[in-house]
Amino acid sequence: MLYLLILNMNDKIQLEKKREISSDIPNLYRVYLINDDYTTMDFVVHILMTIFGKSKIEATKIMLHVHRNGKGLAGIYTKEIAETKVHEVEKLARINGFPLKCIIERDDR
Numbered sequence: 235m236l237y238l239l240i241l242n243m244n245d246k247i248q249l250e251k252k253r254e255i256s257s258d259i260p261n262l263y264r265v266y267l268i269n270d271d272y273t274t275m276d277f278v279v280h281i282l283m284t285i286f287g288k289s290k291i292e293a294t295k296i297m298l299h300v301h302r303n304g305k306g307l308a309g310i311y312t313k314e315i316a317e318t319k320v321h322e323v324e325k326l327a328r329i330n331g332f333p334l335k336c337i338i339e340r341d342d343r
Contacts, residue, residue, distance in 0.1 A: 262341040263316035266305045267296070267323070273332040275301065281334070282308060285322050310341055 265286075267278060275297055282293035286308045300306035311319065316338045327334035 260312045262310050263313050263338045264310050264341050265308045265316050265319050266337050266339065267300050267308050268335040268337060269300045269304050269306075270333050270335065273327065273334040277327070277330060277332055278334065281323055281326065285319060285326070305337075308336070313338075 267281070278297040278300060279290065279293045282288040282296055283290060286293075288296065288308075296306045296308060308323075309316075309319065320336045320338055323334060323336040
């Protein structure tokens, strides 16, 4: 609880009890796709479009970044959503016979 001292029009002080509103911002996590030698570029684009909601152009840019740099940012989410995205990526990859890995890292910005 938060207590406020209020000076009213008659110069009388009153004490009011207010419920404190939490301003905590949840921690965010970065979801990265990790490059491998077996997952096709088309499948990575498909993952980025279906799981991460990227356009074909944006998905292609991210896929090329993953291919050239070893990992690429797919999105930034709260922890629970990030963990769900990782699970969805790896499950869909296994169903399709690919070893695609996805990791999360805390976004400390």
